[in-house]
Amino acid sequence: MLLSRILNMRLITHNMLTSHVKGVTNGYPLIIEATEVEEKEVDFNPEFISRMMSRIEWPALVKAMEWIGKKDCLPEEPIENCEKDNDFLQKAHHALMEIEVITGSLKCPESGRKFPISNGIPNMLLNEDEV
Amino acid sequence: MMKLRQLEIELEEVLKFKNPKVYLEQYMTPPHLAACLLHMADSKFHDIYGKTVLDIGCGSGILSCGASLLGADYTLGVDIDEDALTLFRENCSMLVPSNSVECLQCDIRQYMTNKSFRTSFDVIFMNPPYGTKNNKGIDMEFLEAATNMFKTAIYSLHKTSTRKYVCKRAKSMGLDASVQAELRYNLDATFTFHKVKSKDIEVDFIRFTPTKQTVK
């Protein structure tokens, strides 16, 4: 039987999001202010993580882990040939796929605008005057 | 690869909107259609397995579920409506075999000009509102937003009656449009409260790709 699971925002998604508030030129990365975080084990797919490495903004992921309170889980920089290093990929997998933010907000680093996260869903809707 | 018929059976489980919002054009792509389209994207163009997928106006999630069942690495569904996303999560957590789908609430019109995702997605799927409810042109706004966020292809449904216009607009956005299938479906049948018997509408299933640059 399939275990049903709820799909909350993970750091892989956070890594892609920028603030689109009008006038903001550097809205990345969004600062995570989490009040509820969960860790869930996810099957490790090294090929996938390896493919994703070229798209991940590593410093933002390191920051994200810091904001979540798990600073020492990742090396500051990706190691050489990290795509082939199982140990490294496992760490990246944990950071990207296994940490879920359920409640909190994402704060625009420039304007300070907060995008709320509730029930694991980030709300990026802007008011009309912010577009 | 999952067989077409099996995909369809799975997608028949997707729960429909309980109280669809007409102004947001919340009708679901019928499971049979969704299965055909997704299966074609995967088998003919290899655009799903191992790819990252964005589902714009994801609604109850039938396209995201299908993409994930066909082996997409990562799928993100976005919708303006919170109720839709709640249903989306319900459907995905019931049907999707791995932890590969997430969702986000946003108004895609706010994402047309501003860059909102740092990376682009390999493929985008959408069944946009057709702009029949006082929101004329919204399908083109969806397309324009999609154009800023994809790498390989955008798959979308558009009214057949607007084909010429859609192709022309696509061209001005730097896209080549290729009609993959002409379909008919009964749109209003998905709005439960309709009393009058409604007609089928004709839609094109279109694959958009970046216009090939001619080398000078």
Ligand SMILES: C[S@@+](CC[C@H](N)C(=O)[O-])C[C@H]1O[C@@H](n2cnc3c(N)ncnc32)[C@H](O)[C@@H]1O
């Ligand atoms: C025709 S339905 C398609 C639903 C689903 N993708 C499917 O194929 O069954 C269109 C969806 O777009 C959403 N939508 C409408 N306007 C939107 C906007 N401006 N931004 C994001 N989503 C929007 C609606 O809430 C609705 O779920």
